[in-house]
Amino acid sequence: MPTLTINGIEVEVEHGTTVLEAARFLGxxxxxxxxxxxxxxxxxxxxxxxxxxxxxxRNLQASCCLPAEDGMVVSTHSARVERARRLxxxxxxxxxxxxxxxxxxxxxxxxxxxxxxxxHETCIQCGLCVRMCEQQMMAGAIGxxxxxxxxxxxRPFDMTSExxxxxGACLYVCPVCELRCQGPQAETTMCNGCVxxxxxxFQSYDNAMCFLDPCHACEIAGPFRxxxxxxxxxxxxxxxxx
Amino acid sequence: MQKLxxxxxxxxxxxxxxxxxxxxxxxxxxxxSGCKASGAQNVLDSLHRELERRGLEGAIDIKSTGCHGFxxxxxxMIVWPEKVFYNGVSQSDAKDIxxxxxxxxxxxxxxLYKDPTTGQRVxxxxxxxxxxxxxRILFGNxxxxxPKDIRDYIKVGGYxxxxxxxxxxxxxxxxxxxxxxxxxxxxxxxxxxGTKWEALRKSKxxxxxIICNADEGDPGAFMDRSLLEGNxxxxxxxxxxxxxxxxxxxxxxxxxxxxxxxVEHLVVAINQAEKAGLLGDNILSSGLNFRIHLVEGAGAFVxxxxxxxxxxxxxxxxEPHPRPPYPVQKGLWGKxxxxxxxxxxxxxxxxxxxxxxxxxxxxxxxxxxxxxFSLVGKINNTGLVEVPxxxxxxxxxxxxxxxxxxxxxxKAIQIGGPSGGCIPASMIDLPIDYEALTQAGSMMGSGGMxxxxxxxxxxxxxxxxMEFLEEESCGKCFPCREGTQRLREILVRVSQxxxxxxxxxxxxxxxWMIKETSLCGLGQTAPNPVLSTLRYFRDEYEAxxxxxxxxxxxxRELIVxxxxxxxxxxxxxxxxxxxxxxxxxxxxxxxxxxxxxxxKCGACLEVCQPKAVLxx
Numbered sequence: 076m077p078t079l080t081i082n083g084i085e086v087e088v089e090h091g092t093t094v095l096e097a098a099r100f101l102g103x104x105x106x107x108x109x110x111x112x113x114x115x116x117x118x119x120x121x122x123x124x125x126x127x128x129x130x131x132x133r134n135l136q137a138s139c140c141l142p143a144e145d146g147m148v149v150s151t152h153s154a155r156v157e158r159a160r161r162l163x164x165x166x167x168x169x170x171x172x173x174x175x176x177x178x179x180x181x182x183x184x185x186x187x188x189x190x191x192x193x194x195h196e197t198c199i200q201c202g203l204c205v206r207m208c209e210q211q212m213m214a215g216a217i218g219x220x221x222x223x224x225x226x227x228x229x230r231p232f233d234m235t236s237e238x239x240x241x242x243g244a245c246l247y248v249c250p251v252c253e254l255r256c257q258g259p260q261a262e263t264t265m266c267n268g269c270v271x272x273x274x275x276x277f278q279s280y281d282n283a284m285c286f287l288d289p290c291h292a293c294e295i296a297g298p299f300r301x302x303x304x305x306x307x308x309x310x311x312x313x314x315x316x317x
Numbered sequence: 318m319q320k321l322x323x324x325x326x327x328x329x330x331x332x333x334x335x336x337x338x339x340x341x342x343x344x345x346x347x348x349x350s351g352c353k354a355s356g357a358q359n360v361l362d363s364l365h366r367e368l369e370r371r372g373l374e375g376a377i378d379i380k381s382t383g384c385h386g387f388x389x390x391x392x393x394m395i396v397w398p399e400k401v402f403y404n405g406v407s408q409s410d411a412k413d414i415x416x417x418x419x420x421x422x423x424x425x426x427x428x429l430y431k432d433p434t435t436g437q438r439v440x441x442x443x444x445x446x447x448x449x450x451x452x453r454i455l456f457g458n459x460x461x462x463x464p465k466d467i468r469d470y471i472k473v474g475g476y477x478x479x480x481x482x483x484x485x486x487x488x489x490x491x492x493x494x495x496x497x498x499x500x501x502x503x504x505x506x507x508x509x510x511g512t513k514w515e516a517l518r519k520s521k522x523x524x525x526x527i528i529c530n531a532d533e534g535d536p537g538a539f540m541d542r543s544l545l546e547g548n549x550x551x552x553x554x555x556x557x558x559x560x561x562x563x564x565x566x567x568x569x570x571x572x573x574x575x576x577x578x579x580v581e582h583l584v585v586a587i588n589q590a591e592k593a594g595l596l597g598d599n600i601l602s603s604g605l606n607f608r609i610h611l612v613e614g615a616g617a618f619v620x621x622x623x624x625x626x627x628x629x630x631x632x633x634x635x636e637p638h639p640r641p642p643y644p645v646q647k648g649l650w651g652k653x654x655x656x657x658x659x660x661x662x663x664x665x666x667x668x669x670x671x672x673x674x675x676x677x678x679x680x681x682x683x684x685x686x687x688x689x690f691s692l693v694g695k696i697n698n699t700g701l702v703e704v705p706x707x708x709x710x711x712x713x714x715x716x717x718x719x720x721x722x723x724x725x726x727x728k729a730i731q732i733g734g735p736s737g738g739c740i741p742a743s744m745i746d747l748p749i750d751y752e753a754l755t756q757a758g759s760m761m762g763s764g765g766m767x768x769x770x771x772x773x774x775x776x777x778x779x780x781x782x783m784e785f786l787e788e789e790s791c792g793k794c795f796p797c798r799e800g801t802q803r804l805r806e807i808l809v810r811v812s813q814x815x816x817x818x819x820x821x822x823x824x825x826x827x828x829w830m831i832k833e834t835s836l837c838g839l840g841q842t843a844p845n846p847v848l849s850t851l852r853y854f855r856d857e858y859e860a861x862x863x864x865x866x867x868x869x870x871x872x873r874e875l876i877v878x879x880x881x882x883x884x885x886x887x888x889x890x891x892x893x894x895x896x897x898x899x900x901x902x903x904x905x906x907x908x909x910x911x912x913x914x915x916x917k918c919g920a921c922l923e924v925c926q927p928k929a930v931l932x933x
Contacts, residue, residue: 118639119794121834135833140639155833162830163796170799190823191803199795219634219792222617224802226792 079147094138094149095123103151105138106160106180108167108250109201114210116140117202122180124159126150135159165189170196174251197251198228204245214238217245318468320594323602324480327471334472342377342418343397345460346406349384349546350539350578351700352391356407357381360392363411377418383459383547383582384539386701387447390430395442395460396422402442403428433697433719450716452679452687453703455663459547464582467589470550476595478666482558483603486669491562492518495665498673499685504530504621504658505733505762506838507684507751513655516645517563520653525565528649528656529556530626531572531579534618535734536785538765540689541659543701545572545579548663549586553609555662557595558669560607563655567608571626574613583611618735618789621763622837623656625791636793637837658763660689680706684750688761692718694768695725704749711745714768725770729853733762735782735789736842738849739775758849760842774871775854776861780808782846790839797840800831804847813874816862824851824858870932873917877933880921882907884929891921891930 078087081098088097093116098105108120118140125138128148135156138149150156161184168181169191177199200219205228209215216239220229230236321327344364348357361381368374385393390404396414399422403414406428413425429438430445439445442460462469470476482491496511517525529552533541545552556568572580587609590596598606612630619625620635627649629635648654664686668676677685684706690713692702697719704713710730714720721727729739738759740747747753751761769778783805792798807824810816828844828851835841851858860866867875880891880900885907892900892908899915902908907929910921922930 116639118836121794121796121836124834137639137836142641159830159833162826163834166799166803166827166830167795169803190819192806200792200798201795202793221792222619223788223790223792223798226798 077143077145077147079143079145079149081149082151088143092143094125094127094136094141094143094147097143098125098138098149098151105151106164107139108176108199109203110139111203111207111248114203114206117206120199120201121163122160124156126153126156160184161186166191167199170194171199171251174199176250199251200226200228201250203248203250204228207244207248212240212242212244214240214242216240318589318593320592321601322594324484327476327480327601330468331471331474331477334468338472339378340398342399342422343380344377344394344414344418345380345382345397346394347383347385347392347460348381349388349459349543351384351388351543352393353578355391357392359408360394360406360411363408364414367411367415371415373415373419377415380463382462383464384456384543384701385442385460386451386453386456386543386703387445387698388700389698399424400441402430402440402445404430447698447700447702447717447719450708450712451703452705454667454687455544455551455660455689456547456701456703458551459543462548464547464549465585467550467586467593470548474670475550475666476554478669479554479557479561479595480601482561482669483601483605488518488562488564491558491669494668494673495562498668498676499680499683500661500664500668500676501684501751502658503660503664503688503763505760507761510657510661513645513657514559514563516643517653517655520646522653523564524567524652525563526649526652526654527556527559527563527565527568528623528626528630528654529568529570529659529662530621530623530656531570531576531659532614532621532626533573533576533659533763534616534621534789535763535765537693537767538691538734538763540691540701540764542573542576542579544659544663544689545576546582549579549583550590551663551666552583552659553586553590553596555665556609557600557605557607558665559655559657559662561603561605565655566606567610569610569612569630569649571612571614571620571630573616575616580611580613587611617791619791619837619839622839624837626656627654636791637839639836660764681748681750683752684761688749688764690764690766692766692768694731694766695721695770695773696768697722707748707750709746709748710740713749713766714745718768721768721770725772727768728771728773729769729775729778729850731759731767731769731778731846732765733760733842733845734765735785736760736839736845737762737765738845739769739778739853740849741853758852759845772869772871774812774867774869775850775857776808776812776867777869777871779846779850780805780812783808783843786839786843790843794834794836794840796831797835797837797843800827800835800840801843803827804831804844808847811858811861812867812872814861814865814872816858818862820862821851821855821858876917877912878910878915878917878919878921879931879933880908880910881929881931882909884927886927886929888926890924890926894920894924896920 076087084101086097086101095105105123107123109117116139118137123138124135127134127136164181164184165186167177168189171177172193205218208217216236217230219226221227346357346361364379387393392406393404394406395402401424417423417425431438442448458473461473492514500510501507531541614620617635620629622637623644624637625635644654644656679686687703687705689703693699702717727742729741731737731739740757740759754761787801787805790797790801804827807820824847828848831844832841857868860868870876887905887907889904897914897916899911900908
C-alpha cells in the first residue's frame with residue numbers, strides 16, 4: 076500500500092486511491108467543481124490542483140486524477156497552489172457570477188474583486204451532467220459537441236434522445252444551476268431561481284422532469300408577477316396538484 | 318519487386334540495383350507541395366512532352382521527388398549525374414534544359430542559383446549558401462529518390478538499418494543505442510526517446526502498440542509533411558525497427574487528412590513494403606510480425622497531443638486526459654503505447670546505420686542530432702532547413718535564411734509554432750537547444766520558425782496567435798478554454814487603444830495561471846506568445862495603453878493615414894486604388910485623405926511612387 080506525505084503528514088492509503096481522496100481522508104479541504112465521488116474523475120475544473128514534488132521538479136497536478144504513489148510529497152495549499160487557485164476562481168466568477176457555489180468559493184478565498192468582464196455563461200463544462208447520465212444513469216443521452224469556443228453540452232442532433240428518461244440527474248449535479256429549485260420545497264419559499272436564471276444545460280427544458288418546473292411556491296406567485304410567464308409543463312401533474 | 322526473405326537479401330538487392338544503375342542522365346524535379354504550388358507539375362509535363370517530341374524517352378529519365386527544402390526558389394530540380402541545381406524553373410524552360418543535357422551538359426545559365434551577395438551563379442546544390450550550412454541527415458535523400466518507388470530508397474541504403482538490426486542487434490541493444498544517441502522527441506516536448514522506450518519495455522502487458530504522430534498542425538510548419546511526402550520509407554523503416562525493439566505488432570500512423578499527397582505516398586509505400594516482405598508476417602524470416610495502419614485526422618490541432626491523439630484513433634472525441642497514466646503505461650485501447658513524431662522515427666535508422674556515438678557527436682550537450690525547421694516569415698530564403706542542434710539563430714537567419722528582405726531590421730523570431738514564444742533580435746546569438754529556448758520563454762516545438770521584421774507589431778502578433786489557440790483549444794479544461802478567450806479579449810482591447818494600465822498585470826496573472834493549471838501541453842504553452850512578448854516588448858504594450866500609439870504602425874485603430882502636400886505630385890494613383898473613395902483631390906494637385914472614410918487598408922501607401930503617404 077502506498078505511503079505518501081500530504082502537507083507533512085504521512086498517510087498510508089489503499090492502492091488506487093487518488094491524492095484528492097487521501098487529502099480528504101486527512102480532513103484537508105480541496106475545492107472542486109467537476110468532482111463527484113460516484114463518477115470517474117475528469118480533471119477539467121483544475122481547482123483541485125496540488126503541488127507534487129518528484130526529484131527537483133515541482134509540478135501542479137490535478138489531485139482528482141492523480142493516483143497516490145509511494146513516496147509522493149504533496150502540498151495542497153502552498154503559495155503557488157493558492158495563487159493559481161485564486162486566479163482560477165477569479166476567472167470562474169467572471170464566467171459564471173450567478174453560481175452560488177462559485178460565489179461561496181470566491182468569498183472563502185477572500186476574492187473581493189473580479190478584473191474580468193462578467194460573462195454570465197450558463198455552463199462551465201465541468202462534465203458532471205454528461206458523466207452522471209452515462210455512468211450512473213446508464214443513459215448517455217447527453218454529451219459534448221463542438222470544440223473550444225463552440226463546445227457545449229447538448230443532446231444528439233439537438234433532439235431529446237430516446238435514451239433520456241428525464242430523470243433530472245444531470246440537473247441535480249450541476250454546480251452552476253443549483254441555485255434554481257432544489258426539488259419540492261415548502262409552499263412559503265419563493266426562490267424564483269428558475270425564472271431569474273437562464274437554463275443551464277438546455278435551451279429548452281420542456282420535457283425535463285417535474286422539479287425542473289417552477290417550484291410550487293413560484294407557481295403560486297405566478298399571477299402576481301405578470302412579467303413571469305409560468306405555464307404548467309405537465310398537464311397531469313398540474314391536475315394532480317389541484 | 319520480388320519478396321525479400323532474409324536480411325542479407327536486402328543488401329543483395331541494393332548491390333543489384335547499384336550494378337544496374339545506368340549512366341543515363343536523370344532530371345529530378347521537386348514535386349513536394351511547395352514546388353507543386355509554384356508549378357512543378359507543369360514543368361514535369363512539359364519535360365515529358367519535350368522528350369516525347371524529340372524521341373529521347375529512353376535516353377533521359379525524369380523523376381519526381383520529394384521536397385528539396387528550398388521552397389522560396391521553387392520549382393527546383395537537379396540534373397544527374399552532373400548534379401546541376403536549377404531553381405525557379407518554369408514550363409517554358411523545358412526545352413533549354415533538355416538541350417543542355419543533350420549538348421554535353423552545358424548548364425542553363427539563367428536557371429542556376431544566383432548568390433545575392435556576390436552575384437555569381439552557383440552550379441551545385443551543396444554550394445548554395447542555403448544548403449551549405451545545413452546537415453541534412455533526414456532530408457538529404459529527398460532529392461535522390463522517387464517516394465513512390467521502394468527500389469530508389471533501397472538503392473540509397475534504405476532498409477539496411479533494419480537488416481542490420483535483425484541480424485546483429487538484440488532488442489535491448491536497439492533501445493540502448495537510441496538512448497546513447499541522446500535522441501529526444503522531435504514533436505516539441507523533447508522527452509528522451511530512449512527513456513520512453515525503456516519505460517515501455519518494463520511493462521508486461523501485451524499487445525503493445527507504437528504510433529507515429531504526423532498530426533502537424535502549426536500554421537506555417539511543414540516538416541513532417543515534407544518527410545512523409547518525400548521519403549515515407551524512412552519513417553516506415555524507423556517504425557519497423559521500433560516494433561522489433563519494443564515487441565509491438567501493430568503501428569498506427571496518425572496523419573492529417575489535409576495532407577493528401579503525404580497520405581497517398583504513405584499508402585503506396587506501405588503497400589510496396591508489404592509486397593517486398595518488409596511488413597506483414599515473419600519479416601525477413603526473423604519471426605517479427607508487424608503491420609502499419611493509417612489513420613487520417615480530422616483537422617483538430619489538439620489531436621497532436623498524445624492522449625488526444627489516442628482518443629481520436631479509438632474513435633472517441635479528440636480531447637486529452639490527465640497523465641499519469643502515461644501512454645507507455647496505458648495507451649491505445651488501454652495497452653502500453655509509444656508515440657513518437659515522424660522525425661523521431663525517421664532518425665532511428667540513421668542512428669542504427671551511423672552509430673549512436675556518431676549521432677551523439679552532433680549538437681550540444683543535452684540536445685543531440687539535427688532539428689528540422691520550416692523557416693518562414695520576413696526572410697529571404699523561406700523553406701525547410703535541417704541544422705545540427707546548437708547552431709545560433711544568427712547563423713539560421715543570416716547564413717541560411719539570407720537575411721531580412723528589403724534591408725529591414727530583424728525584430729523578433731517566433732519559434733515553436735503558435736504556442737511558442739517570441740525571441741527578440743537582441744538574443745540572436747542564442748543557440749538552438751531545448752533548454753536554451755525554454756529558458757528564453759520560447760520552446761523548440763515541432764520546428765516552426767517565423768521571422769518578423771521591424772514592421773511587425775508584437776501586440777498584434779500575440780493577438781493573432783491567441784485567436785488561433787482560442788479556436789483550437791479543445792475546451793475540456795476551464796483555464797485553457799476560458800483563459801485563451803480572456804487573453805484574446807484583453808489583447809484586442811489593447812490593440813484598439815482601449816487598454817488600461819491594469820491590463821498588463823492581468824495579462825501577466827492570467828498567462829501565468831493558464832500555464833500552471835491547464836490540463837495538457839496545448840494549454841500549458843498557450844500563453845507563451847503573450848508572456849514572451851510581455852517580457853521582451855513591454856514598451857510596445859505600454860505605448861498602446863498609455864500613449865494609444867502603435868509603434869510598428871500596424872494596429873488599425875491607432876494609426877492615421879495622411880498625405881504630405883509637399884511631396885504629393887497629384888498623380889492620382891492613390892485615388893484609383895482607394896476602394897472607399899477616401900482620397901480626395903484633383904489631378905496634378907496635392908491630395909488629402911478623408912479619415913472618416915479611410916479604412917486603413919494601406920493600398921495608397923503601396924502605389925505611391927513619391928512616398929507622400931504617411932502613417933502616424
